[in-house]
Amino acid sequence: MDLIELAREIQKADTFVQATTCNKIKVIADQMRFLKQQAESILLEAKRDSDLHHVACNFKKIPGNTYHLYKRPCGQRFFSIISPQEWGSSLPSEYIGSYRLEQDMSWTPCDETKSSEVKNNLILLKRILQMEQVEPSDANIEHMMIDFQ
Numbered sequence: 001m002d003l004i005e006l007a008r009e010i011q012k013a014d015t016f017v018q019a020t021t022c023n024k025i026k027v028i029a030d031q032m033r034f035l036k037q038q039a040e041s042i043l044l045e046a047k048r049d050s051d052l053h054h055v056a057c058n059f060k061k062i063p064g065n066t067y068h069l070y071k072r073p074c075g076q077r078f079f080s081i082i083s084p085q086e087w088g089s090s091l092p093s094e095y096i097g098s099y100r101l102e103q104d105m106s107w108t109p110c111d112e113t114k115s116s117e118v119k120n121n122l123i124l125l126k127r128i129l130q131m132e133q134v135e136p137s138d139a140n141i142e143h144m145m146i147d148f149q
Helices: 002-053 084-090 113-131 138-148
Strands: 066-071 077-080 094-101 107-109
Touching: 002 107, 002 113
Parallel strands: none
Antiparallel strands: 066 077, 066 094, 094 107
């Protein structure tokens, strides 16, 4: 009887070790996905910032100011200090968007997309932090292994 009980204890310990390991690896995998997403976002923002710095402009751009991006019928993009509202019905070109030049020379879109990206990233971060607090249980071991694979 003692050998059977010992074998059960070893099997139980193996199960807990496996569950704990899977949970830790899952947390790391989630963090890696989060970091990959952040890196992609940073690279896209850097490309956008670089592209915007090469847009035609007939004035000195000053950090802290908002500039409005337009596109001429020929395809050339240009910055203006005049907003679409100020142009009124005599808008000379297609309006693309408005951007604020930051102190670090990056550009921030003036629409709501930036705040929604921040909100999505905060939700993902909260999820990752919550996963670190999850305790392994016999019921979710198989499920975690399937998710991990």
